[in-house]
Amino acid sequence: MALPIKINPNYPKNLKYFIFAIALIILLSLSATFPLYGRFSYPLSWDIWYHMRIVENFSNGYFFFDPVSFGPLGRVHTYPPLFHILFLVVYKLLANIGLSIMDTARLLPSLLFPLSAISMFLLINKFYGKEVALLSSFFVIIIPASLDRGIIGSPQSLALVLIPLGFLIYLLGLNNKKYLYLSGGLSAAIFYTHGLSFIVFILSILLFTILLSASKKELKLKEFFIMSIVTIILSSPLIVHLTLNGIASNIPYGGIFKISFYPVKLGYITMALAIPGTIFLILRKKEEDLMLLSWGIMAFLLSRNYLLGLDLLPFRFIEFLAYPIAFYCAFALFEFTKEKRKEAVIAAIIGVMILSSFPAAEYVSKVKPMLGDEEYSAFMYLNKNTLQNDFTVASSWFTSPILGKVSERKTVEGGYASGSWDYVKRSNDIKSLYSGNYSVLDTYNIKFVYIGPQEVANFKNSENYINDSSLDKLYSTGKTSLYTFWRDFDK
Secondary structure (H helix, E strand, O other): OOOOOOOOOOOOOOHHHHHHHHHHHHHHHHHHHHHHHHHOOOOOOOHHHHHHHHHHHHHOOOOOEEOOOOOOOOEEOOOOOHHHHHHHHHHHHHHOOOOOHHHHHHHHHHHHHHHHHHHHHHHHHHHHOHHHHHHHHHHHHHOHHHHHHHOOOOHHHHHHHHHHHHHHHHHHHOOOHHHHHHHHHHHHHHHOOOHHHHHHHHHHHHHHHHHHHHHHOOOOHHHHHHHHHHHHHHHHHHHHHHHHHOOOOOOOOOOOOOOOHHHHHHOHHHHHHHHHHHHHHHHHOOHHHHHHHHHHHHHHHHHOHHHHOOOOOHHHHHHHHHHHHHHHHHHHHHHHOOOOOHHHHHHHHHHHHHHHHHHHHHHHHHOOOOOOHHHHHHHHHHHHHOOOOOOEEEOOOOOHHHHHHHHOOEEOOOOOHHHOOOHHHHHHHHHHHOOOOOOHHHHOOEEEEEEOHHHHHHOOOHHHHHHOOOOEEEEEOOOOEEEEOOOOOOO
């Protein structure tokens, strides 16, 4: 016999508190994101430039082909489309008041970060009460790893809005089948948004099913099966598209880091409190406890995936881990302060909030865009002084999506280069070019070679190699050099 999920009977009995909590979450998250809009002229991340260009393609009716990445021929567009559709809708709305696509990209964090914190609030509030929910959302906002994602607009940012809602609806579906169909819809929405996010979500649900069976001797395979079937059916168009056009297994390697790196990114205070919070949840073993534990366990295991030889960007999964850590910390605080004097509880919680906010404030004060004025001017020079044709521009993979968006010229790699089968060959060829192998200029019909701060960092002595070649310097600033190629080199 299925055990009923115990739902907080007061939800949302106190409507005034509920509205106050949502308003406070919005205010706090905007305080971390909106000031950055006024401080910088460019978006903070490198990948948003790729998404801006894809949104422009969508706006012009081109949904399935990316002509700029992987020049000179381009490639089939395989990135999940939901974020681009949302981006396009917001852009069209803001265009009515005179804002550009770059303005929209800079404003997206001020939309998505509050929504992700609200989504977390709704999940926790449903089962643990509004106080724990509000504090969980606060920690989501100030934990450095979640801020990493919160201050930029990206598909993962949208997925972090959907994931807590997906867990919430799935838990409700354990007692009401109609919610299972809805959770399948949310699962598919995550798949249409961001691949790594979908991996976290679906594996967390699977682990929850296993833990529920082990701890309560209650098999919930039917519920998992229903949700999975709905996900597959709704996701089948994208699955077929990826199957037909191929997607690389060569995901960029994220680097190895020690366990000591975790408190730096997740906060020393929050991690210290998360440990007893986790123990309290293990001892309770309610359905909702097991779901939140599964989320944390799976995100942690995926962040250590390099131990198994996988190349799944380990550091990115820490951003998913930040959300359950925020809840474990909040839950521990309220467990510790049960039946204590109200004044002492409030003082202790405020003290923890203030102390844990310092790293977040320092982090936000130091961030800056990946693009500088000198680089932007070099890309604009290429845009204004060259013709669009089948020639390509060589740069590092990091620079490529920015260069492609601003210059509107084809690049050898392009945004999300790892999403195509010949990514490794192209990457190695670019490295060899910056090391003096000029034969690859003809391989990709390269007309221009760019050297900026990222190229100098990635390709040692690259400027010396290029200067010694027959490339002519076309444009330069203090930090950038743009070369043009006029004749065939000896093979």
